[in-house]
Amino acid sequence: xxxxxxxxxxxxxxxxxxxxxxxxxxxxxxAQHLKESPHNNIxxxxxxxxxxxxxxxxxxxxxxxxxxxxxxHALYLNTRxxxxxxGESISDTAKVLSGYVDAIMYRTTSHEKLQELAQHASxxxxxxxxxxxHPCQALADIFTIxxxxxxxxxxxxxxxxxxxxxxxxxxxxxxxxxxxxVIASPKGYEPDAEILAKAEQIALENKGSVVVEHDPMQxxxxxxxxxxxxxASMGQEEEAEERLxxxxxxxxxxxxxxxxxxxxxxxxxxxxxxxxxxxxxxxDGPCSAVFQQAENRLHVQKAILQAxxx
Numbered sequence: 001x002x003x004x005x006x007x008x009x010x011x012x013x014x015x016x017x018x019x020x021x022x023x024x025x026x027x028x029x030x031a032q033h034l035k036e037s038p039h040n041n042i043x044x045x046x047x048x049x050x051x052x053x054x055x056x057x058x059x060x061x062x063x064x065x066x067x068x069x070x071x072x073h074a075l076y077l078n079t080r081x082x083x084x085x086x087g088e089s090i091s092d093t094a095k096v097l098s099g100y101v102d103a104i105m106y107r108t109t110s111h112e113k114l115q116e117l118a119q120h121a122s123x124x125x126x127x128x129x130x131x132x133x134h135p136c137q138a139l140a141d142i143f144t145i146x147x148x149x150x151x152x153x154x155x156x157x158x159x160x161x162x163x164x165x166x167x168x169x170x171x172x173x174x175x176x177x178x179x180x181x182v183i184a185s186p187k188g189y190e191p192d193a194e195i196l197a198k199a200e201q202i203a204l205e206n207k208g209s210v211v212v213e214h215d216p217m218q219x220x221x222x223x224x225x226x227x228x229x230x231x232a233s234m235g236q237e238e239e240a241e242e243r244l245x246x247x248x249x250x251x252x253x254x255x256x257x258x259x260x261x262x263x264x265x266x267x268x269x270x271x272x273x274x275x276x277x278x279x280x281x282x283x284d285g286p287c288s289a290v291f292q293q294a295e296n297r298l299h300v301q302k303a304i305l306q307a308x309x310x
Contacts, residue, residue: 008307012118013126014111015133016172017198021206024139024176030303031143031296038302043072046309049101050128051077051084051093051117053108058270058297059128059136063105066302072309075101094120102309106130124308131165132192136304137269138169140296142177145225147296148265148289153178153207157225158260160184160216160250161277162243163191166229166269171196171210175203181210184219186246216250223260227267228252228277244276252278257287265289 008023016024034040048067050060060076067074079085084093094117097104104121107128108114118125127135142152149155157174159167163185171191174181181203183191190196190212203210213219220226231247232240257264266278266288274280283290 009310010124011308012124013135013304013308014114014118015127016135016138016169016176017202019176021176024142024173027139027300027303027307028143028146030306031139031299034302034306035296035299038069038299040069041071042306042310043067043070043102046072046102047100048072048074048103048105048305048309049077049097050074050105051079051082051107052128053079054129056107056128058294059105059107062298062301063128063305066298066305070302070306072102072305090116091120093117094125095122098122103305126304126308129165132168132195133172134165134169134269135173136297136301137166138173139300139304140293141170141227141267141269142173142179143296143300144267144289144293145179145265147292149224154180155224156180156182156222157227158182158184158220158223160219160226160228160252160256161247162189162229162231162233163212164229164233167191168195168199170227171199172202175199175208175210176206178206178208180208182213182219182223183211184213184216184250186250187214189246217256217259220256220259223264225265225267226252226257226260227269229269230271230273231277247277251276252282254279254281257282267293270294 064074098121103124105126105128106114108130111130111132114127114130157179171181199210231243266282268290
């Protein structure tokens with residue numbers, strides 16, 4: 001169980017900038033407990049409202065199953081079906097839902113919308129993805145690395161690709177937990193400069209490091225973990241051809257992994273475009289932990305739900 005000294009009850013989960021290393025350590029410990037003992041009635045009678053502006057497999061299923069496994073309920077609210085999609089304000093939606101459910105998970109196109117919802121809701125709001133951050137994915141990533149390596153401090157984890165919302169949250173949380181984070185992106189596709197500067201400061205405070213590289217082959221040298229994501233995320237389809245050119249040489253393949261440690265593990269937040277950002281032989285190969293990583297979304301999100309609602 002999460003220690004009362006690390007109580008997160010009532011807190012929003014928007015970005016890991018708002019939390020401490022001890023908060024995250026408590027969530028990781030509880031995720032491990034819930035993975036080993038998945039069924040309980042901790043959230044009996046509790047309801048999670050899930051608002052989706054973007055399609056989803058892992059986020060929807062893992063949050064919904066997580067609530068069920070803890071004795072609660074989850075409501076799927078697509079913006080095409082609720083009034084916020086027809087002009088009702090986010091602030092009114094937040095106030096109305098606060099009278100019905102115990103927490104809101106919001107998967108949105110905009111961090112500003114997430115902040116507005118959280119500002120007007122009197123219940124916890126969990127970021128299920130926005131354009132700047134993906135905190136639940138990052139917690140699953142770090143939990144997976146801990147399972148694979150047995151430690152976090154000093155682990156060299158290299159993210160190859162676009163400096164997007166996944167990269168931002170992975171960088172922040174990795175820095176906080178003492179990892180050696182390397183982000184290898186083409187020029188012009190680096191992480192946001194302000195987020196990077198904050199992550200670098202967090203790394204200094206926690207004996208970690210954050211470095212941005214433009215040469216992926218150099219970046220992966222002696223890596224413990226190599227992580228990638230699609231080159232064109234949802235909403236960037238019109239840039240796909242341009243991005244294919246920009247990311248040439250950034251495909252994670254056997255040659256690239258040959259520069260890493262012999263016991264390297266490969267991660268991907270999924271969905272993957274095989275033979276684009278990663279070869280089939282890597283993602284389906286012996287070093288891949290992508291499905292363990294995907295399953296861990298369930299366990300870490302259950303820990304979050306218990307912490308903020310329970």
